[in-house]
Amino acid sequence: MTIHTPGRRLMHDIPLKFVTKHVVGGGGRSVNAGLSLTSMIDFLVVTVVFLLMTFSASGETPVSKGVNLPKAENTLDMIDAPIVAVSGSQVMVDGAPGGNTRAIEDAKRMQRIDDLFNILKSKRELWKTTHPGKDFPAVVVLQVDQDVTAIVVKSVFQTAAFAGYPNVSFMVNSIPKAQH
Amino acid sequence: MGGVSVDSGGKGGRRSLDSEINMIPMIDLLMVTISFLLITAVWSHMARLNADAQVPGPPRPTEDLQNIPPEKQLHIEMRSAEKFVLIWKQAGTVISTVDVPRKDVVSVEGATRVVRFPDLAAKITSEWTTVGTHRDATDKKFDQAILHTDNDTPYGAIIGVIDAVYQVHRPFQSGTKAESVPAFNMTFSVN
Numbered sequence: 001m002t003i004h005t006p007g008r009r010l011m012h013d014i015p016l017k018f019v020t021k022h023v024v025g026g027g028g029r030s031v032n033a034g035l036s037l038t039s040m041i042d043f044l045v046v047t048v049v050f051l052l053m054t055f056s057a058s059g060e061t062p063v064s065k066g067v068n069l070p071k072a073e074n075t076l077d078m079i080d081a082p083i084v085a086v087s088g089s090q091v092m093v094d095g096a097p098g099g100n101t102r103a104i105e106d107a108k109r110m111q112r113i114d115d116l117f118n119i120l121k122s123k124r125e126l127w128k129t130t131h132p133g134k135d136f137p138a139v140v141v142l143q144v145d146q147d148v149t150a151i152v153v154k155s156v157f158q159t160a161a162f163a164g165y166p167n168v169s170f171m172v173n174s175i176p177k178a179q180h
Numbered sequence: 181m182g183g184v185s186v187d188s189g190g191k192g193g194r195r196s197l198d199s200e201i202n203m204i205p206m207i208d209l210l211m212v213t214i215s216f217l218l219i220t221a222v223w224s225h226m227a228r229l230n231a232d233a234q235v236p237g238p239p240r241p242t243e244d245l246q247n248i249p250p251e252k253q254l255h256i257e258m259r260s261a262e263k264f265v266l267i268w269k270q271a272g273t274v275i276s277t278v279d280v281p282r283k284d285v286v287s288v289e290g291a292t293r294v295v296r297f298p299d300l301a302a303k304i305t306s307e308w309t310t311v312g313t314h315r316d317a318t319d320k321k322f323d324q325a326i327l328h329t330d331n332d333t334p335y336g337a338i339i340g341v342i343d344a345v346y347q348v349h350r351p352f353q354s355g356t357k358a359e360s361v362p363a364f365n366m367t368f369s370v371n
Contacts, residue, residue, distance in 0.1 A: 037203055037207075040207070041203070041206070041207065041210070044207065044210040044211070044214065045210065047214050048210055048213050048214055048217070051213075051214065051217035051218065051221065052217065054221065055217060055220070055221070056222045061226045063226075068291055068292060069226075069292070070292065070294070070295075070335065070336040070339040070340075071289065071292055071294045071339075072227070072229055072339055072340075072342070072343040072346075073296075073343055073347070074229075074343055074346035074347050074362065075227030075228060075229060075346075076227060076228050076229070076230060077227065077228075078226050078227060078228055079228070108331055109331075110370060141228060144335050145335065146292065146293065146334065146335055146336035146339075147334055147335065147336070148334070148335045149331060149332050149333065149334065149335070150329040150330065150331055150332065150333040150334075150335070150338060151331035151332070153335050153338065153368075154329075154368050154370065157231070157233065157368055158233070158370065160233070161233030166232060166233040166234070167230070167231075167232060167233075168230075168231045168232070168233060169228035169229065169230050169231070170228060170229045170230075170231065170339060170342070171226055171227075171228055172226075172227055172228065172229055172339060173224060173225070173226065173227070173292065174225045174226070174227035175289070175294070
């Protein structure tokens with residue numbers, strides 16, 4: 001490729017000093033700063049991987065208002081079952097009112113909670129209607145506040161068993177196992 | 181524009197092989213993914229402790245129930261504030277009784293008062309090792325533990341005892357899969 005002599009340029013007499021100043025490096029420090037993308041992308045990728053590893057597709061099991069669950073180490077994974085919440089003297093079944101335990105606390109003896117019994121029994125019948133030919137799992141999850149007394153817990157436990165749910169699970173917050 | 185130069189050393193008058201990967205869509209994708217995962221993250225892990233109400237199953241007329249030997253059961257009394265009492269019974273007959281001094285290890289985590297009984301857990305483990313019946317991995321049955329409490333025991337303490345009972349593990353063969361499972365089934369005494 002041959003070398004040509006530069007030809008005429010338009011407005012070559014205009015000095016354009018500010019351009020010359022920048023091109024030869026005589027100006028001040030440039031305000032145009034570069035951003036290192038490599039470390040930023042590394043950080044984002046590590047964050048995504050961590051969040052993906054801790055992601056739970058089943059979501060969070062709702063805890064009724066006012067229920068402060070106890071914590072335990074030797075636990076099992078949660079299962080899908082009707083949830084009976086006991087907070088104070090109020091009993092809730094899957095978020096709907098399911099009776100009251102005040103009579104049990106006053107009498108200081110185990111009693112069947114009739115509202116809870118009827119709701120659980122109707123849930124059992126509904127499950128059997130919608131799942132014909134399948135074995136009923138008979139599991140119910142108790143979501144009980146840590147300060148509720150044993151007499152109430154045993155009454156709810158027995159009521160659930162009488163209603164056809166003998167496999168009772170106690171919902172707890174899982175904590176890592178301590179070194180024994 | 182953010183980009184990564186991939187210089188392959190192209191030279192001459194031909195079309196340059198020096199290309200840039202556009203990083204902006206990638207960073208946008210990462211940001212959206214992080215936002216989604218942070219919003220949907222579950223930080224509290226719910227779990228459960230299993231119990232069994234010991235309801236009799238349907239009648240099995242083909243089995244001779246007279247010749248089935250009664251099982252040994254571990255009764256755990258927590259009525260006293262000073263001690264637990266571990267009683268092994270078989271068909272109503274007391275086989276052995278052990279007193280375990282009650283030492284509540286209490287820690288407060290947030291609003292929760294966590295009660296643990298490590299001494300009880302250690303004693304139940306040693307008791308099961310010597311007296312427990314169903315220890316083989318192929319055994320489908322489990323030893324039975326029955327908890328006796330007074331009416332005013334707080335639920336948090338009950339969970340502490342159940343947690344101590346479930347600390348005892350045994351091997352269990354489920355099909356081709358071998359796993360470690362709690363050695364006891366747990367239930368409550370009604371009286």
